[in-house]
Amino acid sequence: MALNILDRQTFIRELHEIVTPTHPVLYAKYLKGRDIQLKNIEQALFAVGRNVFIYGERGVGKSSLAATAANEWMKNQADADPNTYIDIACSPDSTIYGLVGNIARQATFKSRILKKSVKSSFGINLKWITYKRDNEKIELDFTKELNDLSDCIELLKEVESLYHFPLIVVVDEVDQIKNPVEIERLANLLKQLGDKRVDVKFIFTGVAKTLDEILGSHRSAARQLETIELPKLSWDARWDIAKDALSHFNVKIDDDICIRIAMISDGYPFYVHLIVEKLLWRLFSIEKEVTHVEWSDYYEAVNDAVNGISAELSRPYLQAVTQRSQDYEEVVWATLVADNNIGVYIKEMYTHYKFIMAQLKEKEVLDQDRFYNRVRNLLKDQYGPILAKGLKSGQYVYKEKMLRGYVRLKAEAQKIHLNIDEAKAIDDLRFKANASVKSTKYYSSKAPRGW
Incomplete structure (x- = not known):
């Protein structure tokens, strides 16, 4: 049913049956992948x-x-x-x-x-x-x-x-x-x-x-x-949640926007449901008839999702980035290259940090020693902690795996590209998104490291 002809109570009832960021999914048709x-x-x-x-x-x-x-x-x-x-x-x-x-x-x-x-x-x-x-x-x-x-x-x-x-x-x-x-x-x-x-x-x-x-x-x-x-959601299961939810209200969403949602959710259904919920609320609040999701709608929804995250989940991030030096946020974004289980060395993080800073030309780029010091601080309680030591000496992993999705949301809200190989990843995922329309198979292939 189209968004513009729904009364508020009907919209709320149908919305929270389809997307459920605050409570478990109850029906198989809404449980993707x-x-x-x-x-x-x-x-x-x-x-x-x-x-x-x-x-x-x-x-x-x-x-x-x-x-x-x-x-x-x-x-x-x-x-x-x-x-x-x-x-x-x-x-x-x-x-x-x-x-x-x-x-x-x-x-x-x-x-x-x-x-x-x-x-x-x-x-x-x-x-x-x-x-x-x-x-x-x-x-x-x-x-x-x-x-x-x-x-x-x-x-x-x-x-x-x-x-x-x-x-x-x-x-x-x-x-x-x-x-x-x-x-x-x-x-x-x-x-x-x-x-x-x-x-x-x-x-x-x-x-x-x-x-x-x-x-x-x-x-x-x-x-x-x-x-x-139970592993993290496969790629096409992530964008199927978005596509099916928007389709229920007769709104079209481009594959590229679905891919962005799939990427920044980091495989956690909570983030997909939260972004889609905020997106649908945005579209419902538009007075004219809505038939298509615009990029501006998407970014507004991402900002709403960031603001709607619970304090428990956002606390480590906020604790890390509110340091006196005010240069920790970009450092935290660079740590996203740290894979969930494998871990990564600081040197690789620094490569991604310079890629991020190239998009923020007005900000000072930390030299390697200062960057390394900031990353090591992220293991301390007063800095989150964001990271933990990996299996090998000198490697780091995320202490709370689900926090990665929140970090991605914060960067996405500022339109920051996080991964050097992002263009290649998007091309690959665009192919999978098109293929998933013709197949019931859920893709579990790995994206480039850091995604």
Whole structure:
């Protein structure tokens, strides 16, 4: 539907269904580039006693994948409402008893809504749960009554009995649990759920790279977990988000603008969704009919996106660039050549720094020694910290990988070109953008270093 004929409330509703920078994607049609992972999760959930662990960098879309997979699973169950999966966020003080108690509270409440899915008797009187089809309060504070894992298993069995299909529980940021006692309980809970064939399915998410980082030496639970690594978004998945969102409102967007969005997002869906959200708001505010995105619209949206970034994400950058010498911003931009995992030497950063400074003719160019000193400062707390030491001596990587996208946004807002090989990269990506129109395959080929 065209932007200019939408009322404000309709626009807001449709906008936040399509682009979701502040909450997870919930529907498969809006989750780009994750078809393989969704299929693998579905297959894992069909296996008796198997659960799923999604891991990857912060911001790559783990929560969106988990929420979409849970929604799709519930949607495919008879009489199930896709919005009734259980969703739990972990914190450093989370306990397994608290987690299980929270599951029971949510499941008992939601089962009242799913009258078709609940067993047909008017009341279900179980050891843990007293359930009736009215709005009476839950009679038991489950967490306080749980004394051991046997209690947890019995409670989850009763939760299972309220439904005619396997219940899905999404446990977000499970790696936040650091207490060794709770980690051991989690490992044992997963093992016992499988051994006793309790039909409650878990989808865990975490930034840890391996199960060892979460379960430590408690590897006995590993056979109950299907591990799914979530990489950053492929190039055409990034621009598909933009194209599909604009197409929904009958607005055309050029491939070159989509390529810019794909580049500066650094593969993090959060940045793509945020830029597109700001772009659509800009277009909606134009009084005349809008049928095409102009470059001026794009740059205004990038500025809006920069201003809309949370303080938590922008803090390291602002801490680095607000130094007394006032020459750190260009240095930080030059560090973007530091690849996420490989690392890069200062000498290569300096080459890119001179390329950036050639675009800012009015500013003094730091000599090599002063530039090197600035880069080394970026490892210190009072300068962000932006960087960390790489695997090899003299190499540097980004301390917080997702920060790279914010740095790109700041440079893009000032129309700074960051990469010497940018022209070659754009030509290559323009070909891929055209090819993706004719193919359902998502391109994962690497762009030049620094992109």
